[in-house]
Amino acid sequence: MAHDDDDTPDPEEVAFLAAYDPGAFERPSVAVDVALLSAFDGALHALLLRRDQHPHRGRWALPGGFIRMDESLEEAAGRLLRDKASLAQVFVEQLFTFGDPDRDPRMRVLAVAYYALVHPARFKEALETVEGLELGRLVVPWEGETGGPVEVEGPHGGDRPMAFDHADILGMAVKRIRGKLDYSPIGFQLLPPNFTLRELQEVHETILARPLNKDSFRRRMLATGLLEATGEREHAVGHRPAELYRFVRRSAV
Amino acid sequence: MAHDDDDTPDPEEVAFLAAYDPGAFERPSVAVDVALLSAFDGALHALLLRRDQHPHRGRWALPGGFIRMDESLEEAAGRLLRDKASLAQVFVEQLFTFGDPDRDPRMRVLAVAYYALVHPARFKEALETVEGLELGRLVVPWEGETGGPVEVEGPHGGDRPMAFDHADILGMAVKRIRGKLDYSPIGFQLLPPNFTLRELQEVHETILARPLNKDSFRRRMLATGLLEATGEREHAVGHRPAELYRFVRRSAV
DNA sequence: TGAATAGTGTCTATAAGACAATATCCC
């Protein structure tokens, strides 16, 4: 790895120094922050915690916490979701590592950001059962995959200003999942096991924040071979019920 | 940010503890490793350093080093490229953060991986002028954007086994630039300022490891509006010289 | 003049968008 300092010809010695004398190199704190997202009511939503301490008191923050020495980053993200939102078995993926020296005024903290996707039922259950969790509705002020921070609103409108660089983390999450939609069946993380094509299209439209052509969407999705008809149909919908599909577990790649 | 431990209701207090008493929380070391890539001779190549110390003595590693407390991650990547390869003004982008607890047998080290792209002339100049740098030719054992570690060969063939998880970092870099090629003019980082369409196509083919349709490539590239004819042509090529193009600086986005 | 690649034009196959027609459920 050659993790040596610049003018030192011996990487290993330096590394051992750092290992045996923690004071030799200052080390940053490393946190994992998770953008837990769901799609409903025509918008992406995130789970937030309101800060009651300085800095950024009164602003909203993503669930996060310091990593432990014996867990991987992804395990830390999973642990945080379990502990802060009592959600297990959630799809998580690493997003980006934020490391501006002054992103936290107290000390140097790196944030390894993850995003997670759950379907609305589980999302809302966490929101109602776990103390302190609040809802943030994402308003994306840019188009396509341009990128940049998002704005966050409360359930009844009104701003929810984000703490630290968490609006950037959310923006990065939106950008990432918009990009992944093109080539990856990411949408099924945001739906129950069985779903109609219209529901899938609504999820896509919510993520992309633009209407999609119904016929073309239908054809494209069925052509991927990732959807499988269940033979069942939705019911009690006041109109012709649509067939329910499920995502195929990719077997041989 | 709520960087609190699980069962602690006061994130800030914990953070202050960590800040004022570094022993309260163990912190990992954080390194930046850079996959410096170039495309020539029909393959992607990386700059490597041979390890002469344990662990992984005799294996090859990417240039890397610990971050400093006063620099951002991207600044650290730039500093490493200057110090280790005397390359400045290189395009770098964050790739992924590797954090397996046992990725380094000596201690917990997170590696924030970056990739960098330079054109062959600068790459080879670094290789020849900077002591200790060696050449790695990437062999990608998977197709498309499947992902996974790459194999690395020396300039005259023969394996160059990579240290730590650096084969995974290189694999992630290849996967990323393959993906970006579709929607981003990433190729121009690997070319001189003026270049022909054929050269651009060769870069794309090298990155994707598959032949591209010439007519279609031409049309697609010119349709992006990112290429600008210089009016000049290549010369002394033994055949009709092609027009030289340059990339347009995206003005209004 | 010939070798070799650049660059243009045209045809075909495929995928996306538009739209119409029919099907099916609930009320």
Added chain:
DNA sequence: GGGATATTGTCTTATAGACACTATTCA
């Protein structure tokens, strides 16, 4: 039956691949 959406089929348009033809340079 009426309302509403599902599902299928057809037509049009845009784009990618294939291929043929002309253009231009150097040896």
